[in-house]
Amino acid sequence: MSDQFHFPFAVSANTLSKLAKLNIRNIWDLALHLPLRYEDETHITPIADAQIGIPVQIEATVIQQQIQFRPRRQLVVQVKDVSGHVLHLRFIHFYPTQQKQLAEGNVIRALGEIRHGFFGDEMVHPKIRTDIEKGLSESLTPVYPTVNGLNQPTLRRLIETALKNLPADDTLPETLLSQLQLPPLLESLHFLHSPPPQYTPRDLHEGTLPAWQRLKFDELLAQQLSMRLARQQRLNGHASALIGDGHIIQSLLANLGFELTLAQQRAFNEIKQDMAQSHPMHRLLQGDVGSGKTIVCALAAAVALEAGFQVAVMAPTEILAEQHYLKFQQWFAPLGIQIAWLSGSMRKKAKDETKALLANGTAQLAIGTHALFQEDVQFNQLGLVIVDEQHRFGVAQRLALKNKGEDVHQLMMSATPIPRTLAMSFFADLDVSVIDELPPGRTPIVTRLVNSSRRQEVEKLVRHTCAQGRQVYWVCPLIEESEVLQLQTAVDTVAQLQESLPELKIGLIHGRMKPAEKAAVMSSFVQGEIQVLVATTVIEVGVDVPNASLMVIEHAERMGLAQLHQLRGRVGRGAAASRCVLLFSEPLGDIAKARLKVIYENTDGFEIARQDLHIRGPGEFLGARQSGVPMLRFANLEEDLPLLEKARDLAPILIAQQPEVVKKHLERWLSQRAAYLGV
Template sequence: MNPSQLSEIHSSPATLRKLDKLNLHTEWDLVLHLPLRYEDETRITPIADAPLNTPIQIEATVLHQQIQFKPRKQLLVQIQDPSGNILHLRFLHFYPSQQQQLAVGKTIRALGEIKHGFYGDEMIHPKIRAASKQDLATTLTPVYPTVNGLSQLTLRKLIQTALAHIPDEDILPDHILQSLHLPSLLESLNLLHAPPPEYTIRDLHNGALPAWQRLKFDELLAQQLSMRLARQKRLTGQAAAIQSQHQWATALLAQLPFALTMAQQRVLADIRTDLAQTHPMHRLLQGDVGSGKTIVAALAALSVIEAGFQVAVMAPTEILAEQHYQKLSQWLRPFGIQIAWLSGSLKKRDKEQARAALLSGAAQLAIGTHALFQDDVVFHQLGLVIVDEQHRFGVGQRLALKNKGHDVHQLMMSATPIPRTLAMSFFADLDVSAIDELPPGRTPIKTRLVNQIRRREVEGLVRHACAQGRQAYWVCPLIEESETLQLQTAVDTQIELQAALPELTIGLVHGRMKAAEKAAAMNAFIQGETQVLVATTVIEVGVDVPNASLMVIEHAERMGLSQLHQLRGRVGRGAAASSCILLFGEPLSELAKARLKVIYEEHDGFEIARQDLNIRGPGEFLGARQSGAPLLRFANLEEDLRLLEQARHWAAWLIEYRPDVVEAHLNRWLSNRAQYLSA
């Protein structure tokens, strides 16, 4: 069944505009718009039996009403129920209509939580209804996510109308539902939108409830179907088969001061096999920080350019893009390769020259930031797109670059290892290669947790490291002082460190500096002209200074696991023993304690990524927030691994034997969001 447009069941343009803000465009969108919580208006609780801090409904008569002006204007109402017990209601914001509703002598119903207050037990801003005007509800009352101007009452009526339009028959075959012991979809939706009173609030928020299991399975099945179909479509694509003798790559390898690890050789072979196919490569190259992904990408780019095609390398930050530009220029320019540099801060004339070189084919390699996927950037013959730290781009941005050419080969790189469940779910259309071996000579990094009050001792460690001829990073989370987060700023830190360590030269780099200033500061550190680099998290990825052996991270308790692991990976790139000091302030939240414990105990990027997924959810890994398209609304990858595996199994069966079901299911669940899953 095709989902009906909402204009067919509601004619008000104003309401449709508000529904559009919630991304509700069809009947199926409406019925899948599930409650945030529930209110129990099915029973009356005597004041004497009412628990504290728990939503309940009471019925009582108004004894007294007054407006109090100190310490602030508020409406105070005293009510009494048939048992003779008294309760106070307090309203900090109120209207004359509410005063009339709460006139002395009126019997009302109040729904809210009772708390201990200055005047005794009270409800603050309860929901009020006249008791005589309606019977008790027969189901729990759903409370939905909404926007200004769209009332809960209107939303409930629209959803109930949409539910009435949903056909009784299930589109999924009975044997699939029976094998998983799942209820029908309509039964599940009716339960979650209008639960009978025997269900507790806790029951309804338990993901193991059969109704929730049905929705989670359907959502995961839609995702798996979409991924498999995207893969099938890609395998029928007409990409250029990159036929290269790899002579330039062989020459570059001969010039390098190091040899590729076995893992790097294996991954490079995977990429070359993909590039030789007539369907577009869609490969994710993942490897922990410092594992040597960049040289593998460079060797792949050389083979593509040698075969007569162009390559685009895109990075999420200007600093990382500049690092790629410098490193790839050093490796590739000896082969006569012209490299175009594109970033948002480039002067207009320089941008025009770079665009012209790419359009004519004079430039074989483009390196840059998001500027690469602007409409006015046109390639002569784009053969390969390399996206570094791909999860930090929105999927819409990745699509824009991919669409610069017809069926272009894609290589995505990430130093954030993808946990197995995430790979099974969101990367089902990707071929995944992992560099699971660090280059020889990399020294293990010792991690230390240090309280902020011992800051002077840490400054002493910096002095000692620099006296040994080494360099140090000092990372701060903010650039400017914030009233809400009193954290040390990068600018102040540079001043304080310079005063504490006058014998050292201390540089500064942060995201708000001009590109030339950032490049100069980074280059001074790379050349050893500055011993200490104070930085914000712009140095999180891509920076490679082998002489830096000490990393100090301020307010580590404020950062995520992936970010801490990335920053720690900036050191340990040379022969000297390296350390990472995590400065933390107290008190620590339980979440912060858990994060710091993981980063202290773990050095395996995959285990850290698994823990990070539990804390942050998949959206952060995938750049979902920039796309505007929700990823998983109902399923939880860690909790619902069994359902995910079942969805993978049945998706393959349905595509082969029931294409009619596949089309109907995707139409219902993904609507206009399917293209994002192919990015």
């Protein structure tokens, strides 16, 4: 992000540094820095009429001031208004200036919530004004998000100055605004920064007022325009057309031992057609847990290999990358294809040897973690990049890997299904392939909610499952005891299970183990030597052990829906009936109850994702798409779907017919963020 500031008025260096922390670098940033809430200083409420728990402003005379020392040092001030009613003002933290301000006989205004106190009705730490000769405010007072050292009066002054200096022209033509029934932008901004007193703070926060609708629409339109332009730019770019002769694909399919589902075949054909184009592919392959995305990616890799190009497969964790490495070795090594493994934990000598194989082209297929996109890793002829769990990588990381080749083809895969509204908005620049059916033979998973007080029953179920020759996952959310969360730890769980089930072989795997240790434990579990694998959430994605038929998740109430669904998907991969037991501890909060209800009632990942979006909002689905800067500050994808659809329909028309409007609109809304939009 640029460090340049552009203000048409003087701002001190100290204030500039504070504004930078708020991502404010020009007058538009200031104008779009909207209030968190509003205070009503437009009228006086008699103490006698003030309601408990509702913010009010009173005007009264100080009749007594004293410092009390019990239960702690505090300033207590008695005030009386013209109606003769008395109110206490209490300050637990105070300064000599406040004592002077609240001297006996002074007439003051106090703004705050009245509550019942020990000595009678009181306000705790109200906002005090002594300049009552200025009269009442004519609009609601905005309270802005800020940082230390930048107070509200300063921020208000800066924003007022910015609003006076904004260019009068609108980015959108009047005819279009009239058609959309939206007010002008400047009018909307003035309204939201200083709303008339007839509006309540609640009215202003609901987001349905025309001024809010205008800002939300502008933001969504900027996003849709930028995505479409990024897509257009990609389609105008040049990439090598990857067309193979089919010999690797045929051998791969012949050795699989199973038939592809129709959905897998359809997804692969879409990918193959994209890769045959002379512009770079930018496709997202999404499908539910266990739908068989990995083999489709392997077939895409086979096309690139047949065409004589290298392929890089990147995963967010070592354990997932290792799973891909083992799978791809199993599929490609018998075909004479050399596969390279690269991760951050490798010794320097091994790393250097791998980098040399990639640079001279000996290694045709590279699999690894973030280590793949370090500056010193060079490819001989990279043609295809496959990124698993793409939402867990930052934009800058994906960009670094993409730049290893000349406009390479990109295939991203995600087992976190993306709801339609989210796909329409945040992935409008991607082509999407969906695998919407599970391979035959997958058994439905029965989900049970069990209170942790019934833990012994769950241990009996573990014993019964292992007695039938099956295996069990037992997932714990933490490695070490946390005094704050007091969650059951993986280490303690192993000890408890060994005591309760001494006849069983129990293993432990967690993220802080060395890669070699993790690989050894996973190998023992895959071979059936370990019957119960106690794990942290490192096994969330990618682990495939068909003999495992029971998943126990401790403190399920603490986990997100996507994570619970991913973990549940580790079982049900063989022919045996599978179960997932969600252990929960009471008391449960409303969100935890909602999550557990959703996961208990649904097995369809897309429905779970839709409800997850409704419960927690879009943030976590998207990863660091804007490198820490959220794309949407004002619009809400669930609530504002009609606006999103209007913006989506309008974007291509503006690009085709009014490019000058597009340029102006994007400069105003995305001036600092445009670099990331095409990733």
